[in-house]
Structure formats: structure tokens, C-alpha cells
Amino acid sequence: QEAVVESGGGLVQPGGSLRRSCAASGFPLEYYAVGWFRQAPGQGLEGVSCISSGEDNTVYADAVKGRFTISRDRAKNTVYLQMNNLKAEDTAVYYCARDPKGLNMCVLREYRYATWGQGTQVIVSS
Secondary structure: OOOOEEEEEEEEOOOOOOEEEEEEOOOOOOOOOEEEEOOOOOOEEEEEEEOEEEOOEEOOOOOOOOOOEEEEEEEOOEEEEEOOOHHHHOOOOOOOEEOOOEEEEOOOOOHHHHHOOOOOOEEEEO
């Protein structure tokens, strides 16, 4: 069965860092764009970052530019989201998902993505 599984969530103090992982099983993740989305309490789903297939081109939401970095490890069939200088407003449930049409470009549009992970919580608090 094809699936993606997120890991690396948790509680961190403001200014701290976390690395999120999105691991794929049952299919080669390198042929898909991968997006990270988040949903804060009482808010809608927000696109955070994505990485294309092919050239690994990346996109970041303005709220995370300069603080978050998305990357891909083909050998591990995994995409990572390195989150630095975390702020309270980064508190949310984070999801990863794949986009089969993201060759050399990706977009942070929810409707493009399928095969969503279960979501994991990130809490930024002192």
C-alpha cells in the first residue's frame, strides 16, 4: 500500500529547531513533488513548503522563508523539512503529501496533493 508517514514533531521552545521527515512506502517518492502543509488550532490548512520532482525546485510560504528548508534524500525515499528559529505561530499539525504532477515545479495548492500523511503536532512554547 502506498503511503507517506510524517515524523519529527514535538514540543520546542521559541527559537528552537525541529527536523520533520516525510517517508514514503510502497512507491518511489522521487517521482513526486512533496508538499508540507499545516493547520493551526481553529485555522484552515496552510501551505508551508514544497519540493518538485526532477530538479528539486522549492517553494516557501512567506511566513517561513529564511527559517525553513525543504530537502529530499532519494536513497532514503524521504523528504525533510528543517525548521529553525521556530515561533509560537508555527504551532500546528503538520502534514506532508505528494503531487504526481510536480515535475520541476511545485505549488502550494491543497487540491494538487494526494496520499496525505496522518499529521503530527508541532508545539512551540516556552
